[in-house]
Amino acid sequence: MSDREAYYITTPIYYVNDIPHIGHAYTTLACDVLARFMRLDGRNVMFLTGTDEHGQKVEKSANAVGKDPLAFCDEVSQRFRDLAGVMNYSNDDFIRTTEPRHRLSSQAIWQKLVDAGDVYLDKYAGWYSVRDEAFFDEGELSKAPDGSFLAPSGAPVEWVEEPSYFFKLSAWQDRLLDFYDANPEFILPLTRRNEVVSFVKGGLRDLSISRTSFKWGVPVPGDEDHIMYVWLDALTNYITAVGYPDERSDSFSTYWPADLHMVGKDILRFHAVYWPAFLMSAGIAPPKRVFAHGWWTNEGEKISKSLGNVIDPVHLVETYGLDQTRYFLMREVPFGNDGDFSRAAMAHRINGDLANDLGNLVQRVLSMIHKNCDAAVPHAGPFETADTTLLQAAFDMLPAVRDELEVQAIHKGLAVIWDVVGQANRYVDDMAPWALRKTDPDRMATVLYVLAETIRHLAVMIQPVMPDSAGRILDQLSLGADARGFGTLGEGGAPLIAGTALPKPHGVFPRFSDEDA
Numbered sequence: 001m002s003d004r005e006a007y008y009i010t011t012p013i014y015y016v017n018d019i020p021h022i023g024h025a026y027t028t029l030a031c032d033v034l035a036r037f038m039r040l041d042g043r044n045v046m047f048l049t050g051t052d053e054h055g056q057k058v059e060k061s062a063n064a065v066g067k068d069p070l071a072f073c074d075e076v077s078q079r080f081r082d083l084a085g086v087m088n089y090s091n092d093d094f095i096r097t098t099e100p101r102h103r104l105s106s107q108a109i110w111q112k113l114v115d116a117g118d119v120y121l122d123k124y125a126g127w128y129s130v131r132d133e134a135f136f137d138e139g140e141l142s143k144a145p146d147g148s149f150l151a152p153s154g155a156p157v158e159w160v161e162e163p164s165y166f167f168k169l170s171a172w173q174d175r176l177l178d179f180y181d182a183n184p185e186f187i188l189p190l191t192r193r194n195e196v197v198s199f200v201k202g203g204l205r206d207l208s209i210s211r212t213s214f215k216w217g218v219p220v221p222g223d224e225d226h227i228m229y230v231w232l233d234a235l236t237n238y239i240t241a242v243g244y245p246d247e248r249s250d251s252f253s254t255y256w257p258a259d260l261h262m263v264g265k266d267i268l269r270f271h272a273v274y275w276p277a278f279l280m281s282a283g284i285a286p287p288k289r290v291f292a293h294g295w296w297t298n299e300g301e302k303i304s305k306s307l308g309n310v311i312d313p314v315h316l317v318e319t320y321g322l323d324q325t326r327y328f329l330m331r332e333v334p335f336g337n338d339g340d341f342s343r344a345a346m347a348h349r350i351n352g353d354l355a356n357d358l359g360n361l362v363q364r365v366l367s368m369i370h371k372n373c374d375a376a377v378p379h380a381g382p383f384e385t386a387d388t389t390l391l392q393a394a395f396d397m398l399p400a401v402r403d404e405l406e407v408q409a410i411h412k413g414l415a416v417i418w419d420v421v422g423q424a425n426r427y428v429d430d431m432a433p434w435a436l437r438k439t440d441p442d443r444m445a446t447v448l449y450v451l452a453e454t455i456r457h458l459a460v461m462i463q464p465v466m467p468d469s470a471g472r473i474l475d476q477l478s479l480g481a482d483a484r485g486f487g488t489l490g491e492g493g494a495p496l497i498a499g500t501a502l503p504k505p506h507g508v509f510p511r512f513s514d515e516d517a
């Protein structure tokens with residue numbers, strides 16, 4: 001395989017009980033941005049997404065529409081696959097838990113847990129939330145106005161009593177705490193890490209890992225009355241996709257342990273407590289990081305089907321534009337926090353950051369070059385301090401953004417880039433190249449060269465978030481596919497060559513007005 005450093009990043013696999021909405025689109029988008037960044041930065045990337053197709057929730061949804069579960073899964077899973085086209089995701093694989101490779105892998109990890117002495121047969125009697133696919137203690141529940149119990153998510157719970165295999169999670173408490181200690185950045189953001197650590201310190205109970213009252217799941221090896229608990233099956237997808245149970249395979253040894261599992265805050269416990277415990281029990285290294293992002297609300301309201309305010313990513317892209325949507329979702333909210341979607345905020349970002357700040361900069365500079373420099377990269381004369389200051393700011397972007405993305409601070413990475421956009425706009429105003437045209441054309445050429453070089457850096461840097469728009473800017477700088485990687489940036493990079501012919505410029509970031517909706 002490649003000798004470039006590997007980077008394995010995963011999204012949660014999505015339940016196929018319903019079609020994709022903004023929450024799903026968001027998680028995968030964040031991973032797409034990180035995956036694209038790492039590829040441009042020379043890493044050997046494996047970016048995985050897919051669908052979680054077993055369990056009671058999916059079985060019930062299939063029954064409700066009178067479909068065979070697999071036929072139902074085929075249909076809904078395809079909607080998630082199609083989302084990649086809509087949102088321009090660059091995933092390398094798409095896994096479905098109903099695939100044979102996954103059945104093999106889940107049964108193999110089950111056997112490892114058994115071999116480790118961590119599995120025993122007993123009976124489960126307790127509360128279960130089908131919507132969360134999770135078991136709850138009575139102490140965790142609240143009461144609905146009608147007297148029924150609700151899970152912390154607000155989902156109804158039902159009483160379940162059935163034979164079940166259990167995983168000795170209680171025995172892993174200290175080893176998990178040691179693991180968190182030894183890997184202080186295993187869970188980010190740190191506030192979430194603290195929540196997980198106190199949850200584990202509070203004591204862990206053994207976990208029911210099989211069900212007998214329905215059939216839609218992976219059969220437990222050697223006891224086909226049981227199917228595996230959907231979360232054990234689902235979490236295993238992350239190793240299935242890199243070749244488990246063949247731990248000696250090239251792909252497993254290249255990509256495992258994963259660099260990053262991206263998840264929403266609601267499913268952190270499964271990823272940061274159960275999953276490392278399963279893996280350690282099976283003798284497999286835990287992933288390097290789990291990052292929990294926040295949740296979106298819509299115009300201040302919780303998003304829910306019953307409120308009828310679910311945001312369809314296809315609609316977003318049609319209304320606001322693909323790269324505009326991608327930019328907004330990554331920029332508007334500090335990554336990790338909850339955030340609110342609103343038309344006003346979207347219009348503000350599109351017209352401010354994109355049309356006015358970046359779009360205008362590119363348009364102004366390229367038009368001036370086209371008109372005044374024979375439609376070619378201008379020749380630079382000696383640099384003045386203002387020139388080298390701006391160029392240095394452009395050169396410094398990559399390492400600064402790299403540091404932010406190392407801890408998944410995607411919004412901060414964008415802020416670093418937009419800081420340079422701001423500096424470049426101020427430089428245009430200060431240098432007033434339109435005035436230099438008559439008084440000092442050589443100096444004008446130098447200023448426009450410095451700006452073109454800055455724009456090249458900006459366009460290369462925004463590719464992970466806005467691949468199409470960045471590509472259109474790079475086309476206007478006559479830069480081909482091999483001149484767009486991060487290796488072209490910085491002092492020793494691949495600066496624009498004076499005299500290179502440039503095509504007629506055209507705007508890349510249109511303004512948004514309410515009539516566009």
Ligand code: MSP
Pocket residue numbers: 011012013014015022023024026027052234235236237262263264265266267294295296297303
């Ligand atoms: N199938 C499980 C994951 C198994 S991973 C081994 C699951 N699926 S899900 O389809 O319900 O949710 C997937 C992701 O969507 C979660 O990360 C969740 O946080 C995210 N979102 C769902 N609604 C959301 C918002 N309103 N806002 C942001 N993300 C949200 O859980």
